[in-house]
């Protein structure tokens with residue numbers, strides 16, 4: 261494996277049993293490489309298996325078959341606790357519905373991934389404030405999520421994904437609930453972080469986003485096409 | 486350090502889910518009040534009410550006095566169904582003092598002074614300790630060498646004092662507790678101040694070496710006969726009835742035995758059981774319901790935290806903090822409310838006139854009851870904790886990707 265590659269997956273398969281008999285191949289024989297510091301985009305229609313692929317690559321779900329190599333370690337074999345630890349230091353998530361925690365302020369939401377870690381509160385605060393400035397929401401630090409617009413919430417979501425200094429960010433439909441202008445600025449923001457060697461895997465049904473990607477795959481019925 | 490930080494943060498965040506927080510704090514507050522009062526009653530029962538449930542009291546009538554020897558012959562040594570016979574003996578010393586023996590094992594068995602009448606300290610635990618009434622005036626013994634100087638002072642727990650008829654034969658006692666003398670004073674106490682000492686010390690003090698009272702000078706205040714068998718199964722009840730029947734005909738010097746009949750006690754006991762069950766079951770139900778609600782409302786949040794790399798223990802802390810904070814806040818408000826209410830009642834002369842038992846109302850400040858109720862509230866949350874743990878662990882982070 262070249263040392264520019266962060267994640268490499270081979271022959272990924274994910275089967276779901278739906279109803280009594282019907283087997284759904286949500287991911288069917290997919291090979292993918294995610295290089296360091298690049299934005300990889302997976303597009304495809306609804307139900308094509310994008311989210312399933314993202315879950316497997318990020319260690320949230322296990323493939324039925326195949327390997328997910330993270331610098332030569334197959335994370336598909338790890339148990340929940342080991343995966344949780346792995347995600348802490350290596351992985352950030354951005355979600356379609358932002359999923360900010362409603363009882364935390366914007367600043368606290370950004371800090372939240374670090375609370376269980378052995379990092380001093382002061383250091384956590386410094387990191388969160390610096391990210392809050394980078395996403396341009398310094399004046400909204402003490403607002404609760406329901407006081408922020410969708411675009412603003414997604415910026416906080418990005419800051420939260422980055423606060424643990426991850427090596428890769430997984431984004432599932434990050435612009436799905438945003439208008440065109442907000443979507444563009446979110447994508448530019450994400451792209452700007454790849455310049456610092458953070459990889460990004462974005463899955464979306466929106467073909468428009470291809471222009472921000474370094475690498476693009478199209479998915480249909482569980483396969484790359 | 487990480488877990489502590491998470492714990493502190495979780496406590497702060499718990500108070501922010503207003504729509505859950507305030508209603509449940511109020512519910513927990515009401516339940517805490519109920520638990521405090523119920524436990525107070527329960528405690529009171531075991532300190533005050535136990536004599537009613539386990540004993541028969543024979544008092545001496547005002548017609549004359551009965552000495553120790555006479556009483557022993559009248560009562561007899563072998564009473565069927567009795568576990569212990571306690572004679573409360575006394576001698577009158579000087580013009581104001583009455584020295585009385587008490588039994589250290591059955592502290593609640595004296596019909597006139599109960600553990601709840603304690604103002605401070607405790608009942609005598611061993612020899613050479615004494616329980617004194619709050620208005621007793623004592624000459625303290627630390628002015629050794631200057632017996633002419635007599636300092637009259639109010640009693641203090643831990644202070645030592647001497648009783649004797651001459652300087653050579655003094656008997657030193659330490660104050661273990663101070664009680665509030667029944668007000669108005671009972672007819673038997675006849676206005677004297679009391680010193681109560683354990684039976685063994687009483688015998689030594691009164692005997693020839695010290696004060697030198699003869700057997701016929703030792704009078705009986707009352708006799709408590711304790712029935713065998715336990716209260717909760719009701720086994721002691723029939724024994725109480727048996728004992729009372731056997732003591733029916735003691736003579737004119739004795740009053741007729743004081744006891745409550747089995748049927749009345751059964752009703753009392755059942756009420757107490759029911760209310761205790763209600764209180765504990767209520768708190769248990771609410772805390773479990775609350776735990777269930779938290780795991781429902783915070784399920785998505787838990788999924789997000791898990792995706793961010795929180796371990797099973799991390800999310801457990803986050804969620805358990807909420808129920809702990811709510812239960813404890815509710816408890817504290819409940820405790821303060823009860824205290825405030827009691828304080829108001831005591832302050833109000835209007836109430837005071839009508840509720841003349843008001844000085845007997847529970848004033849719980851640092852009491853064991855408060856501690857016990859606190860434990861009851863926290864313990865009743867434990868099933869909720871397990872529910873939370875099971876439901877939280879079953880949350881899988883991929884749930885976030887299924888749209889709402």
Ligand SMILES: Nc1ncnc2c1ncn2[C@@H]1O[C@H](COP(=O)(O)OP(=O)(O)OP(=O)(O)O)[C@@H](O)[C@H]1O
Pocket residue numbers: 276277278284285286304305306307308309310311312313465
């Ligand atoms: N838990 C599951 N049980 C059964 N089938 C599932 C499950 N999760 C996903 N599927 C099926 O797997 C296929 C791929 O689903 P997936 O969520 O990955 O699609 P997607 O490309 O993300 O779609 P969308 O754009 O709508 O989010 C779908 O046919 C879906 O019905």
Ligand SMILES: [Mg+2]
Pocket residue numbers: 310311312432886
């Ligand atoms: Mg999807």
